[in-house]
Amino acid sequence: MNNTPWLVIGAGAIGLFWACKLQTLGHKVHLVYRSENPGKKITLESFTDESGNQQSTISKHKIKSFTAQELTERESTEKYDKVMICTKSFDLKDAYLQVASQITEDADIACLCNGIGAQEELQHALLETQTLWAGTTSEGILKVDINHIKHTGLGDTYFGQWIETTPAKTFPLDNLTVTNIHQRVIEKLAVNAIINPITALFNIHNGDILNEEYKSLLAASFIELASVFSHPKFSYIEQSKHLTSNNIKNRINTIAQLTRLNRSSMYEDLKLQRQTENNFISGFLLKNSPIELPIQQLLHDGIAFPEHREENKKKLLSIT
Incomplete structure (x- = not known):
């Protein structure tokens, strides 16, 4: 298990899914929610396995969750160097700014949102030493309750540096890095x-x-x-x-x-x-x-x- 937790921001369908997926991959995960506390356990209901075959499974994931205010007020010296923001596009920049004090100066910050424009807004808000990873996903996820999601269709997820560097960096999760993220x-x-x-x-x-x-x-x-x-x-x-x-x-x-x-x-x-x-x-x-x-x-x-x-x-x- 990796010692440094991922910070997942956003408790919608995608945020809950990635909180569960990261934990399954062996990572510690902390989740920031805005209005609905998902509680201590998240239920992930899957209808396909990793090969895309029909197979219904249910798993429970115990994940620490906080509001942004609770996170910033915690008595902890721990800061996050891996962040995944899974909010709506119009909330992306503000979601980062609300917890920016808890993020390291060299953090990898990933975002999964629809459309174009919010990524650039977020990039301008980051420190020059932080790396923005824009992402796209075709995973089929439905949120059926505040702490219950259904994985309805297997898809692909990719991340790439919004501003490329030389040499190019690698996303902190295996096999998800691409060089053509804008495309x-x-x-x-x-x-x-x-x-x-x-x-x-x-x-x-x-x-x-x-x-x-x-x-x-x-x-x-x-x-x-x-x-x-x-x-x-x-x-x-x-x-x-x-x-x-x-x-x-x-x-x-x-x-x-x-x-x-x-x-x-x-x-x-x-x-x-x-x-x-x-x-x-x-x-x-x-x-x-x-x-x-x-x-x-x-x-x-x-x-x-x-x-x-x-x-x-x-x-x-x-x-x-």
Whole structure:
């Protein structure tokens, strides 16, 4: 067992999952929650094994948990040199700042959030001697209670330095380091920019996006995103130019089928009237695109402005 604990910030589905996974890998883990105390034990219900085979298992994980205030007020000289922030994009920077005094000056700080923009905000808040590892994951996780999660689908998780160094560093967990994290973040953005707002607006599961009634909307969305990702004035052109319409279509089809019974995070947020990551997904594209994106505009506005939601839904379904 490694002696230095990981600090996991965020007790949503992803945060609870990684707290359990890190413990399974032999690490000590401390968990920071904001509003709901997960208690002393977290239940992880898995429906697949590490090879992707169907196998239902239930495991219990005893993990120390604190609020940010409790963590900073503890009578301890221990500081954390490995941190994983699993909050929403809009909370990422503040989550770090709330516990920054408890983090070492040379810490590895990882983040798992949707969209683009929050990583840069966090990078500016870090010390120059700290390393930011941006991550992407396709694990299927559902939170069914404050201390109970279901692992519904096996996926991949990767981390890469947001700002590369020479020589390159290695992420403190084996076999998760990549050198093209910006490309992977853009690829995840392409998927989220379609699946998340459509499932949220039309109140459907991920797999339902492939139904006939959304076929024209999806086809037009693939073309629109490909047009910005291939545009020479797009700021991420070197990382996004491979995302053709067919490439995006194949990614959406694969993810929608693999997570067909899952509900997107934006679906859950909209249903529970919580703030969404809309501004870091469609909002990022609208802000950074050198061309007009009428479909992304309708998707963004449908989420952002409830009073125009039904009108925008009708416009989206009339797209041919």
